[in-house]
Amino acid sequence: MSQKILMVCLGNICRSPLAEGILQSKLPKDKFIVDSAGTGEWHVGKQPDSRSIDIASKKGLNIAGQKGRQFSQQDFENFDYIYVMDGSNYKDVMRLAKNEQQKSKVKLLLNELFPGENVDVPDPYFGLQNGFESVYDMIDQACDVIAEKLLKK
Numbered sequence: 001m002s003q004k005i006l007m008v009c010l011g012n013i014c015r016s017p018l019a020e021g022i023l024q025s026k027l028p029k030d031k032f033i034v035d036s037a038g039t040g041e042w043h044v045g046k047q048p049d050s051r052s053i054d055i056a057s058k059k060g061l062n063i064a065g066q067k068g069r070q071f072s073q074q075d076f077e078n079f080d081y082i083y084v085m086d087g088s089n090y091k092d093v094m095r096l097a098k099n100e101q102q103k104s105k106v107k108l109l110l111n112e113l114f115p116g117e118n119v120d121v122p123d124p125y126f127g128l129q130n131g132f133e134s135v136y137d138m139i140d141q142a143c144d145v146i147a148e149k150l151l152k153k
């Protein structure tokens with residue numbers, strides 16, 4: 001059976017679509033399912049932000065086919081690992097968890113890279129294109145660590 005990983009941010013149009021595309025590109029498709037969602041509902045059904053599509057495309061990934069969706073309670077049952085981009089996403093997702101087993105699935109993405117430091121992937125939505133470049137690089141490095149761990153199991 002496939003292992004399932006969910007990437008979560010606020011809007012599901014900037015950070016988590018990148019995280020979905022990046023982690024997917026590092027794992028074999030027959031063994032892993034990677035998806036993304038936002039805690040907010042504003043961008044449901046929308047394509048990722050054009051700046052995320054552009055930076056992904058520059059790095060050789062096509063994320064233009066993704067569609068925004070909102071995180072739901074059901075995701076705790078459907079996914080084995082839930083990675084959130086920042087502390088605010090962490091609080092929002094944890095608030096929906098029903099029990100300790102569900103809570104234990106939720107991790108801050110950059111803690112894979114900087115264990116225990118609780119560093120956020122900054123929200124690049126209101127910033128400039130170079131914000132997307134640095135966000136891409138952070139997510140990419142964290143996904144290297146995650147992919148290595150998952151492939152070892």
Ligand code: 4NP
Pocket residue numbers: 009010011012013014015016038042123124125
């Ligand atoms: P994301 O960025 O959480 O990385 O997708 C955002 C996108 C849109 C909004 C906030 C964050 N917004 O407020 O519309």
